[in-house]
Amino acid sequence: MAGRTVIVTDSTASLPAEVAAARGIVVVPLQVVIGATVYDEGAEGATPELVAQALRDFRPVSTSRPAPAALLDVYEKAGADGAAGVVSIHLSGEMSGTYESALLAARDASIPVTVVDTRQVGVATGYAALSAADVIDSGGTAERAAEAAGRRAAGATALFYVDTLEYLRRGGRIGAAAALFGGALAVKPLLQIRDGRVANLERVRTSARALSRMEDLLVEAAGGRAVDVCVSHLANPDRAGDLAGRLGERLAANLEGRPVWCGELGAVLGAHVGPGMVAACVAPLLVDGVVPESGSGPASRPQDA
Incomplete structure (x- = not known):
């Protein structure tokens, strides 16, 4: 690590542990609060199983950002291990206070820290961190790594x-989808x-139609470009697996063996x-x-199907 810029992200980036370790990416956990018990996100x-069951049981579930002190500890450890600086890449500041915590920690860090708000959630943030790591691995600067992260996230x-x-x-995360809430029982929201x-x-009118439409929109978004693809789910493995298989077939040329x-x-x-x-990301x-x-990527117009 000596003299190297270290890439930091948070646990919502959904990077497999072995991938993060292989690329030298440090992952900082967010917290989940179930009842009165606070847990770090992770194995x-x-x-996911713990949270899904708590939700089914109607137990109170909330989440919490990492404290600035926790992120500062990560930055200081990187510096103590010889890092020249840090690029800290996080989920959307519109959805979480994690980005704000990172900015506060960066202000007090003893080494330069560049903080990136990906304005994404989930694996789109993870792909941004991987692109930043690519830049560092090729000898690029922290500034270039941060730019790459922002561009990869924006393109996803x-x-x-x-x-x-x-x-x-x-959770107050519904944003512009709030207009749908009144009719949520009559339709399936994409x-x-x-x-x-x-x-x-x-x-759309059925879950099957929603997933089929999602598939078509993601293929359209990929176009003729080389992409990474990820499908995620919570307690819905069969539908997620089916979607992943179909995307793998339709985007085989874009995936180039990935x-x-x-x-x-x-x-x-x-x-x-x-x-x-069920969620999916094409990056x-x-x-x-x-x-x-x-x-052209997926249209943002409402459509009844």
Whole structure:
């Protein structure tokens, strides 16, 4: 690590532990509060299964950002180990106070820390961190790494289906999708991350149609570009696996041999969307530091189907 810029992200980035370790990316956990008990997100603390069961049991579930002191400890440890600086890459500041905590910690750090608000959630933030690590691995600067993270995140398309908007409403994360809430029982909402918040994309009449429409929109978003693809779920493995398989087939040329990641959503994000959720992200790879142009991505117009 001596003389190197260290990439830091948070647990909502949904990076597999082995991937983060192999790339030298430090992951800082957010917390989940179930009843009166506080857990760090992760295999030894708050797991997706724990959260899904708590939600089914109608137990109080909330989440908490890492304190600035926790992030400062990470930055200071990197410095003590010889790092020249840190690029700290986090989920949308519109959705969590994690970015704010990172800014406060960066102010007090003894080494330079560049903080990036990806304005994304989930694996789109993880892909941004991986692109930053690519820059560092190739000898690039912290500034270039931060720029790459921002561009990769901005180029990603993240869509998700939920059985109900109730969990998003409870957590105050529903954003522009709030207009859907009154009719949520009559339709199945297909949502997107837009401008750092959850927003309505389309309204469809069945869950099968929602997932089929999601698939089509993600293929459209990929266009002719090389992409990474990830499908996530909370207590919905069969539908997620089916979607991952179809995306893998339809985007085989775009994937260039890379696998479609498919797995359970992290506990923090799961607490806000509830059991049954299926999400997918298509993130074009950077070429010479930028996201290549492609055809038009998914339309943001409402559509009844």
